[in-house]
Amino acid sequence: MAQIRLEGVSKVYGGHLVIDNLSITIPDGECFTFLGPSGCGKTVVLRLIAGFEEVSGGEIFIGERLVSSKPKNIHLPPEQRRIGVVFQDYAVWPHKSVFQNVIYPLIMQQIPDTEANERTREAIRQVNMDGLEHRMPFQLSGGQQQRVALARALVSRPNVMLLDEPLSNLDANLREEMRFEITELRKKTGVTILYVTHDQEVALAISERIAVMDPKGYIRQIGTPDEIYEKPADGFVFRFMGISNFLPLSFRDGKMCIGNSDSVLDREIPPEKIDGVRTGKTVAGCRPYDVVLTRDKTSAIGVLKRIIYLGPILDYRVAVGSLELRVQQDIEDALSEGLHLQEGDTVGLRFLDLLWFENRDSEQEVT
């Protein structure tokens, strides 16, 4: 097992700087995720580590081994890096059976037959595919093909596993199941996992740490799922991690009003944010369930534009002046509060938890 270390890595594609001076260390045995919108260069990072691409600058270490280095002109080919890779489109070889797919890395390592067979069967068992060894890929479902790809990446006991959106082609149920299995496999084998995805749900579920990348390829925050979700470093991370409301504020008659409306925000502002709020540089942010609808209309009020029933929760769109807020509430809570709201009703708003962001971050496009 090994740690992965990137030092000042950059990558240029056709005169275009995709990765700029990226430095990061992923400790041995960690499950680390690069999370970012499509086109942000997260896959490029994975391909650089795998050796499918050469670095345009900087160095990459896997364990103690220097595998890529621009200054020293080193580029170890992928086959010598002792890695396992799982691709988004599975890349299961269509002309080989499940067994032949999985045993291939061992044949390449010239492992003796009996041991190779044993390890192949073991890997197939690990991904719960026993009994299907002799199927051809076209006889397998997407989820099964993905398991074959996982087993093939695992069988050679690589130092690190690189997973490029391996779950994005699967349906919701399978995704959840595979997510669980990847976590289980890591616990069993202790392999270092580098995971690349645009799906924040998967990232939160499987990672020990997450790096959130913006569309330009810069890392905005590195942290545990908890930190990323609860203490986003900036508006971009906050917006990227889920449905978000940004509230521009203005002081009128000594009161702090939401946007251009007369609704008053009855919350203390942290003293260090007051200047920013006054100049309009700082905005408040909250999640849909950090806003509670009440009958108390004394402070902030809004008009219900739309109510959507989403099973266990109700999803509201509430107009506050020219601003539209997303609000979600448990159906149980709504009932116990005795709220029987109709579209067009005016409701009171109470804010539970507010975060503060620089305005420019909230404007950042998320694709």
Added chain:
Amino acid sequence: MLKRFFGKIGIAEVLLFISVLILIVVVAVPVLLILWTALFVDGSLNTKDIIHILSQPGTYEALKNSLVIAGGVTVLSTIIGVFFAWLVSRTDLPFKETMKVLFLVPFMLPSFIGALAWKMLLSPRSGYINKFLVDIFSLDASPFNIYGLGGIIAVETMYLFPFVFIQVAGALERMDPTLEESARISGAGLLTITRRITLPLMLPGIAAGALLVALYSLAHFGVPAILGTESGIYNIPTKIYEQIYQSGGSFVAIRTGTILSSILIVAAGLILYAQNLVLRAGRFQVIAGKSMRPTLLKLRGLKIPILIFSLLYIFITVILPTATIFLVGTLKTYGIAFTWENMSLQNLKYILFDWRMTRDAIWNSFYLSLAAAMITMVVGVLISYTIVKMKVRGKFILEFLGVLPFSVPGTVIALGVILTWSGKFGINLYNTAWIIFVAYIARYMAFSLKSNSAALEQVDDSLEEAARACGATHWQSLRDIVIPLIKPGMVAAFFLIFLPALRELTTSVLLYGPTTRTIGVAIYALNEDGETVYAATLASVALVIIIVGQLVIKRITRTTVQGV
């Protein structure tokens, strides 16, 4: 320093180098030599000779004829091709699937054998149909004369219209029927829809097919050679052949040939450029990937008449000439009636076993095609792989060179090969089988590139990368993953080269020596010498080989598709 330089040379660079080298030696040098010989004498530009040769009535006529034939064939093929394509994909014509296959049959038949058959049927002196009509209606003269521009255009059209048919039928099938349906909902009638929606959307497909026909017809040797030469009608390829043949391969004749060839090269280049433009313009087309069921035009009362018309067309253009070749091939002498006493398999035995000339021709064609197909297939994989998969600087040279074989007509290749391999560079292959072998490689490289590139594009990069991540070196990933996956494409490439090479005429006719006749050349020569019956017998042999070969391809492509 030196070590670093060599360290940088990986497999990519080696492959690129070999591929470029092969393409330069086999394709680029011959073409450049033609242009050079045409334009320069003793190192200076030679406008006087060019004008002199072009203003000679003979060459001028040949140019004109080539244009007239290509123009006529293109227009006729387009009309027929579009009509039948529309018929099988947009009407309720019965037996459409069968008809679709039947309309493609002319593709596989060599057109010069067709020309031979039509000569037997419609020549003014002894054509079977002419004689039949004269007898029945007691006419004074034969009603038809196949010799001439009209005959050439008609026969070429029979064999070339599938180019348009296949393009248009394919496009019609892939077209999103909702486009037509929405026009329908807007209140347009079927005729208006066809004129305003369907036809404009099909235009790129039609144009691409038509340009292919033009390209092929412009440089076509076989049909004009059989149906034109007799009445003094030459097009560019037959003129080149006549000049070189008459002068016994003199340099003056070859120079004339190079000037005419240069015109062909330029014309072919322009046509391919136009086709590229058309296809690129057609990219915006809203053609859905999944084929859905379009509204079919109900032919109602016309259903049966149109079916009969289509079957009649297939009978006249495919069955009649093919049957004629087989029947005439069994006759004791040409021109006598088809009765049991007059027919036997003696001819077959004679040309297969007894006559040295035909026996050699069959053997020559066989091993030359086999060798050329093998080599071209392997080299084609190499070049296609470099073009499709490799990230390497200088690839654009290869991409340019890779397009070249598509645009070089067979006659031009033959001339270029003569110029290159007749001792100019210290190697003289003239009058040996090797020169035909080299020419076949140049001529059929385009087929191999096309087939292999298509197959390689189907192999996702991640399949190969997965192998690398599993510890396979580049060569191992090629051997274990890429090659097995493109095998169907390689097999297809092999047959796409082997079968046409087996009956090749245009190139071999300029290159054969006393002992290196090919099947095509032998049929052509037998016909020229008036040995019509033996020509037909040998043509029957060729047809049987082609038909069997096509069935084998069908089988192979079907089983491999199922297997993967």
